Amino acid sequence: MLAAAMPICLALIGARAVSAKQPASDTCVACHEQEEDEEIANAVPEWRKSVHFAAEVTCDGCHGGNPRAEDEDDAHAEIAGWVGTPGWKELPTFCGACHESIAHAFADGNLGAGFQGGGIPPTCVDCHMSTGHDTPHANAKEILLDPLPERLRGVPQLAQVRRDVLALVQREAGVSKRVADVSARALPPTGLARDMRTLHNDWAPHFHRFEPTAFAKVDVEARAALDTVEQRAAQLQREAYARARLGEAGIATLTAAFAVLAGLRSRRNP
Amino acid sequence: MSDLIVHSEGVLERPVGRRGVLAWLLAPAAAALAAATGWPIARYLFPAGAAAGAATIEIPTREVALGESKRFLLGGRPAIVVRTAQGLRAYWGACTHLGCLVSWRRGRSDFFCPCHGGRFDVDGRVLGGPAREPLAPLVIEEIGDTIRVRTA
Amino acid sequence: MSARPDVVAEVANWLETRTGLRTLTRAIAATPAGRAWWLGATALIAFALQVVTGMLLLVYYVPAPDRAFASAQAILWEVPFGWLVRLAHAQGASALLAIGIAHTVLAAARADYKQPRELVWVCGRILALLGFVAALTGYILPWSQLSYWATTIATAPLAKFPLVGTTLVTLARGGETVGGATLSRAFVAHVVALPLAAIALFAIYGRLLARARRIEVRRGTRASARIAGDPRSRALEVSMLVIVYLAVVLALVVYAPSLAFPLHADRPADPLDTPNPIHPEWYFLWASELQRLIPDLIAALPWSHGRLAGAAGWISELLPLAIIGGAPFVLLAVPFLDRGPERNPRRRPVSIALIVLTLGALAALTSLGAHE
Numbered sequence: 001m002l003a004a005a006m007p008i009c010l011a012l013i014g015a016r017a018v019s020a021k022q023p024a025s026d027t028c029v030a031c032h033e034q035e036e037d038e039e040i041a042n043a044v045p046e047w048r049k050s051v052h053f054a055a056e057v058t059c060d061g062c063h064g065g066n067p068r069a070e071d072e073d074d075a076h077a078e079i080a081g082w083v084g085t086p087g088w089k090e091l092p093t094f095c096g097a098c099h100e101s102i103a104h105a106f107a108d109g110n111l112g113a114g115f116q117g118g119g120i121p122p123t124c125v126d127c128h129m130s131t132g133h134d135t136p137h138a139n140a141k142e143i144l145l146d147p148l149p150e151r152l153r154g155v156p157q158l159a160q161v162r163r164d165v166l167a168l169v170q171r172e173a174g175v176s177k178r179v180a181d182v183s184a185r186a187l188p189p190t191g192l193a194r195d196m197r198t199l200h201n202d203w204a205p206h207f208h209r210f211e212p213t214a215f216a217k218v219d220v221e222a223r224a225a226l227d228t229v230e231q232r233a234a235q236l237q238r239e240a241y242a243r244a245r246l247g248e249a250g251i252a253t254l255t256a257a258f259a260v261l262a263g264l265r266s267r268r269n270p
Numbered sequence: 271m272s273d274l275i276v277h278s279e280g281v282l283e284r285p286v287g288r289r290g291v292l293a294w295l296l297a298p299a300a301a302a303l304a305a306a307t308g309w310p311i312a313r314y315l316f317p318a319g320a321a322a323g324a325a326t327i328e329i330p331t332r333e334v335a336l337g338e339s340k341r342f343l344l345g346g347r348p349a350i351v352v353r354t355a356q357g358l359r360a361y362w363g364a365c366t367h368l369g370c371l372v373s374w375r376r377g378r379s380d381f382f383c384p385c386h387g388g389r390f391d392v393d394g395r396v397l398g399g400p401a402r403e404p405l406a407p408l409v410i411e412e413i414g415d416t417i418r419v420r421t422a
Numbered sequence: 423m424s425a426r427p428d429v430v431a432e433v434a435n436w437l438e439t440r441t442g443l444r445t446l447t448r449a450i451a452a453t454p455a456g457r458a459w460w461l462g463a464t465a466l467i468a469f470a471l472q473v474v475t476g477m478l479l480l481v482y483y484v485p486a487p488d489r490a491f492a493s494a495q496a497i498l499w500e501v502p503f504g505w506l507v508r509l510a511h512a513q514g515a516s517a518l519l520a521i522g523i524a525h526t527v528l529a530a531a532r533a534d535y536k537q538p539r540e541l542v543w544v545c546g547r548i549l550a551l552l553g554f555v556a557a558l559t560g561y562i563l564p565w566s567q568l569s570y571w572a573t574t575i576a577t578a579p580l581a582k583f584p585l586v587g588t589t590l591v592t593l594a595r596g597g598e599t600v601g602g603a604t605l606s607r608a609f610v611a612h613v614v615a616l617p618l619a620a621i622a623l624f625a626i627y628g629r630l631l632a633r634a635r636r637i638e639v640r641r642g643t644r645a646s647a648r649i650a651g652d653p654r655s656r657a658l659e660v661s662m663l664v665i666v667y668l669a670v671v672l673a674l675v676v677y678a679p680s681l682a683f684p685l686h687a688d689r690p691a692d693p694l695d696t697p698n699p700i701h702p703e704w705y706f707l708w709a710s711e712l713q714r715l716i717p718d719l720i721a722a723l724p725w726s727h728g729r730l731a732g733a734a735g736w737i738s739e740l741l742p743l744a745i746i747g748g749a750p751f752v753l754l755a756v757p758f759l760d761r762g763p764e765r766n767p768r769r770r771p772v773s774i775a776l777i778v779l780t781l782g783a784l785a786a787l788t789s790l791g792a793h794e
Contacts, residue, residue: 057377064355067379068391081355097337098376184680187498187505189688240679243505247676254669258662265658316589317596317603341694347599348694367713367739368578369599370571371696384698385575386713400717402739 028059028067028075046133054137062094091123101205109209110157119151126152140169161212168219172200175226175233182233185240192229192236199225326420334358334417339374344419349408350374350381351419354392360408360419361394367401381405444653449632451656458534461525463660466624467667468518473617475511483563485609487602490565491690509675512682515557517671519705522550530756530777533765539634540757545627547754552620557705559612562605568684570691572702573600573608575710579743599693643765707791708784712742715790 035041047053052062060067064081066074076082086094092112096103106112111122126149129135144166152158179192199222206218325345334340339352341363348363352374363371365383372381372390380397381390388399395404410419438444453459482501484493497504526546529535535543558576562569577600580590596603638644674681684704686697702710717738720726726734764770 052377055377056375058379060379061377079355184678186679188680188683243679244676247672250672251669254665254672258665258669261658261662261665265655265662268652268655268658315593317592343694368575370574370700371694373696373698382698384696384700385571386710387717396735398717398721400713400739400742402735 028065031072031075032059043133050133050135051137052133052135057098062097088120088123091125095124102208105205105208109214110161110211111152111155114211115155122152122155141166141173144169155210157212158210161207161210161215164212164215164219165207168203168222171223171226172196175230178230178233182237182240185244186236187239190232190236192233195225195229199229324421326418329417329419331412331415331417337376341371342419344408344421349419351410351417352381352392354379356392358410358412358417359392359394360410361405362408364406365390365401366396366403366405367399372405447653447657451653453635455656455659458525458528458532460663461521461528463663464667465518465521465525467664468514468521469620469624471514471667471671472511472518475507475514476613476617478507479511480613485563485605487565487605487691490563490605494564505679506675509679509682510671513674514671515560516681516704517674519553519557522553526550527777527781531767531774533760533767533770533773535757536760536763536765537757538637539631542627542630542634543757544754545623545630547750549620549623549627551750552616552623554705556612556616556620557703559608559616561703562600562608563612564687565605565691567686567689567691567695567697568700568702569687570600570693571686571696571700572706573604575702577604579747582740582743601693701791704788704792708787709742709746711787711791712745715787716742 029044032040033044047059058067059065060081062083063085064083065076066080069075069077069080074080076084083094092103092106096107106124115121125132127143127146128138144162148158148162176196179190179196183190183193202225203218203222206215209215323345327342327344329340329342329351334351334353336353336355339350341348341350343349344362348371349360350363350372351358351360361372361381365372365385365388367383367386367388370383370385372383372388374380375382378389379392381392381394382388383399383401386400388401389397390401390405391397393404394407396402407422408419409422410417412418434444455463479497482493482497482504484490494508497508499505501507529543529546558573562573577591577594580594581587583590592598594604594607595601596607635644684701686700689697701707720734720738723734760773762770767774
């Protein structure tokens with residue numbers, strides 16, 4: 001019976017519980033899903049589609065508050081760190097609580113301190129979200145190919161810097177593909193994937209200043225780094241080919257030996 | 271050779287003679303030999319464990335801002351401190367399940383162990399995953415611009 | 423007939439008088455070589471490759487925490503053909519375990535644990551256990567992030583035993599946490615103790631198997647060799663098997679070298695940082711996945727909160743460990759649990775169902791773990 005228990009246990013456990021991967025339900029979601037005000041109620045399903053949900057960032061991760069409180073006042077208490085809904089001007093600081101370097105670059109740059117247009121100041125939402133909580137994963141090519149919102153189209157140099165960045169992003173994608181191709185066959189650790197990430201994290205915040213001249217400097221450094229990565233990838237690929245040829249020679253020799261032995265054997269046992 | 275004794279059911283029994291006495295002595299002798307060789311080997315394999323003594327460390331306040339956490343060594347063992355809206359907390363860094371180091375997740379306000387997904391809340395209590403015991407707390411106090419952490 | 427003296431025959435006779443080797447080779451040649459036999463032979467060849475590549479690695483590897491990783495990397499990058507030796511050893515280990523599992527499954531399906539083969543099965547189970555312990559102790563030697571944390575996880579359950587827990591874990595680690603002492607103990611185990619034990623057990627296994635076969639042939643429960651193989655043919659066949667195995671390992675090494683390096687095996691150990699995500703080699707994924715899955719399942723049960731939360735906590739922590747720790751013992755006890763005389767797979771539905779269920783569960787857990 002003991003013998004039966006183990007495999008049956010294992011078999012039952014093989015059927016995975018549905019909610020295992022989802023962030024634990026808490027009172028924020030429980031209350032806000034039932035809200036009558038549509039704008040607030042929409043937040044939860046939107047969030048479920050976003051990259052923040054996938055990264056397991058929950059309501060209190062951005063808004064503060066106590067997700068395990070039993071009543072509204074405790075949940076939204078200031079002592080629990082409740083921040084509330086940010087206004088337009090506060091959005092960059094709000095997102096900057098986690099995305100620090102990007103928020104700093106934005107605040108110092110053309111669309112932050114340097115913004116001279118009227119009306120609603122530019123914020124993260126303009127490029128990164130459509131309605132509020134459904135932030136998708138930031139795909140640089142998609143964002144840069146999307147048309148700008150109407151009120152930002154007149155911002156000087158914005159279109160220029162977007163074009164420059166798009167060119168860099170495309171070059172980066174090409175090198176990434178090269179790195180991916182090499183990684184399966186190269187002797188680890190290549191360090192190339194890490195180099196690509198470091199490289200990207202070096203220039204990405206600078207883009208958020210939206211200033212072509214500032215970006216041009218970063219661009220030159222980034223391209224030089226990309227060239228180095230590409231050269232290293234090419235070298236690793238050559239080494240991998242050399243090993244593959246050696247391996248094939250070895251396999252050919254072994255096959256020949258196999259054939260000889262097989263012949264000898266069939267002579268003994270016709 | 272001693273005489274065989276015949277019992278009523280026909281079972282034969284040999285009375286304990288010289289051979290029997292020697293057998294009785296052999297077992298304890300063998301045990302003594304095993305102990306004599308085994309004990310030094312056993313002690314050899316068990317290092318004299320230095321009992322982890324009390325330890326204290328001081329961290330500048332500015333290194334742990336609101337929402338941030340910091341890993342450090344306390345008496346040679348990893349530990350973690352975090353500052354949340356609920357205050358400062360410090361714990362031994364090892365997950366109580368199988369000993370991997372936990373990290374503070376800002377987005378979910380919990381300590382997370384990557385090995386089997388164990389989660390602990392800001393007070394160290396188990397939120398989920400295979401851990402059973404809460405995180406082992408350290409004593410923490412903030413004096414001026416220094417945070418002092420010491421073993422409980 | 424040739425007039426000149428047959429030198430080979432004379433040397434062979436000289437050897438035979440003194441060693442009796444021919445009797446042994448005749449015995450091996452006489453066994454009918456079915457799939458189980460060939461799988462077992464492949465396992466033995468795989469083990470031999472591990473020993474050879476292992477000894478070569480020892481020439482350059484230094485078992486000290488500050489030099490282990492660097493010396494292993496030097497073998498990979500700098501020593502001529504060092505990449506071949508290291509990758510063959512790493513991938514050969516996976517291959518050896520896979521072959522061992524296949525051999526076990528085949529033996530279980532054909533009821534090769536029933537009398538008089540109970541001890542053969544027990545011996546085989548111990549060999550399999552040695553194989554997994556060898557994988558575990560071998561893991562730690564390159565002193566990578568994976569080495570350090572996988573060993574932390576593997577030795578930590580020892581501390582959960584009541585009374586003797588601390589003693590056991592100190593014995594395994596040579597201290598409170600994984601460190602240089604652990605590396606030294608793993609080195610002794612992996613390089614000396616386990617190979618010696620394995621070789622002794624292989625010899626015992628062969629002897630027990632031969633004896634069991636003799637009894638079965640005499641009883642008529644197993645047919646004797648349909649075609650009595652002669653030693654030279656068998657030798658040729660085994661040589662061909664060796665060549666095939668070497669070719670497969672070579673192909674793996676050259677076309678998929680990164681298979682030998684799971685996540686985090688390419689960075690030196692950092693006792694202050696557990697990488698995220700982290701998971702063990704494929705043959706331990708099922709264990710890791712059990713530890714993630716069972717607490718989630720228990721938390722999904724309505725009674726696990728509230729008053730029974732304490733019990734739920736104990737079960738969440740200890741049930742997976744009990745299953746993982748108990749599995750080798752359950753498998754060991756199989757011949758004593760299933761004693762019926764029936765050996766035909768078609769007439770043992772319960773046994774076959776259990777085998778399929780266990781394999782299916784393990785495969786499901788492994789694939790879940792791989793996508794974690």
